[in-house]
Amino acid sequence: MILTTNIPVTHTFKSAISEIDFNNLEFGKHMSDHMFVARYADGEWCDPKIVPFADITIAPTALALHYGQSVFEGMKAFKMDDGNISIFRVASHHERLQKSLNRMSMPAIPFSFFDDGLKALVNLDHAWVPEGEGKSLYIRPLIFASEGRFGVKISEEYLFIIMAGPVGSFYPKPLNVKVEDTYTRAAQGGTGATKCAGNYGGSFYPTQLARQQGFDQVLWTDGSDELNIEESGTMNVLFVIDNCIVTPPLSDTILGGITRDSLLQLANDLKIEVHERKVSAFELVAASENGKLTEAFGAGTAAITAPIATITVKEKKIMLPAYSSDSICKQLERRLTAIRTGNANDVFKWNTVLLK
Numbered sequence: 001m002i003l004t005t006n007i008p009v010t011h012t013f014k015s016a017i018s019e020i021d022f023n024n025l026e027f028g029k030h031m032s033d034h035m036f037v038a039r040y041a042d043g044e045w046c047d048p049k050i051v052p053f054a055d056i057t058i059a060p061t062a063l064a065l066h067y068g069q070s071v072f073e074g075m076k077a078f079k080m081d082d083g084n085i086s087i088f089r090v091a092s093h094h095e096r097l098q099k100s101l102n103r104m105s106m107p108a109i110p111f112s113f114f115d116d117g118l119k120a121l122v123n124l125d126h127a128w129v130p131e132g133e134g135k136s137l138y139i140r141p142l143i144f145a146s147e148g149r150f151g152v153k154i155s156e157e158y159l160f161i162i163m164a165g166p167v168g169s170f171y172p173k174p175l176n177v178k179v180e181d182t183y184t185r186a187a188q189g190g191t192g193a194t195k196c197a198g199n200y201g202g203s204f205y206p207t208q209l210a211r212q213q214g215f216d217q218v219l220w221t222d223g224s225d226e227l228n229i230e231e232s233g234t235m236n237v238l239f240v241i242d243n244c245i246v247t248p249p250l251s252d253t254i255l256g257g258i259t260r261d262s263l264l265q266l267a268n269d270l271k272i273e274v275h276e277r278k279v280s281a282f283e284l285v286a287a288s289e290n291g292k293l294t295e296a297f298g299a300g301t302a303a304i305t306a307p308i309a310t311i312t313v314k315e316k317k318i319m320l321p322a323y324s325s326d327s328i329c330k331q332l333e334r335r336l337t338a339i340r341t342g343n344a345n346d347v348f349k350w351n352t353v354l355l356k
């Protein structure tokens, strides 16, 4: 692939690519051969480099482990039909990363530093971008506090690592979800709108309980008696009510998904009406009873869209109609995939293209 940067590269002496069954990719299991690493010290980001993917050494006192200064992103690169590679919405992911860093009192990362590292890694490991429906290279930028200290303080040292690995489709079949009415994921004024590690740790217990009850995921609410829906697992949620898309408006308790934003722009383009407004679990029950709720789906980088089969609201179970290729979620996903693979015009300028 053609790309020159000043980032020094240490090549792996033995690629692991021949060990991967690209027809059977478990999400998050396989890492590509290399990773980008940089560190923050003395008030600046320094020493960017690409090295073989490997374990790292940190102090047991690294502040991230104790006080949670750790944020990340989740993004994807796709093999295009002409053999080039597209990385999806780099600027939007960088913008959200800045927001997360800022909220967690961590140092900003200049766009070019982020963009150069990302492109250099994907370029070097381009053979790891899988071809085929639903497949992509998942990219995980991570920044965490690496200073070793006992005291509760803002770290003065950080590590920035970008790693990647090939993935296939996330959720094979429509989901059974439960509206969570005991626990919440985020509070007003908290960190819910950021991609900080603690948001995920805190969501595991309620999700584990839901799984024990036979559900795939929970739908988080705002914790009010109205049970206003917020999001689900690692996805935003969208509903089709009366042929319009209805989705909760972004707030400081919801992560602003790049997939959500993309699907809403595509819906506008397809002249599908979009309402960003509060939607309570009880409204969903009523809309289902009068036949107006025809689709419910998650939207996120990992799954793209994840249709929902049933939604349990307290003791009521909403059964969604079956999905077909005409379903709005499928139409939107096809459009999105077409843009990413170069089958449709990239009118929104979402793709960063690396030439083969």
Ligand SMILES: Cc1ncc(COP(=O)(O)O)c(C=O)c1O
Binding pocket: 074, 231, 232, 233, 234, 235, 236, 255, 256, 257, 258, 259, 260, 299, 300, 301, 302
């Ligand atoms: C909590 C949460 N909400 C929503 C999303 C969807 O965001 P995106 O579409 O940018 O992947 C994610 C995934 O990143 C997430 O972790």
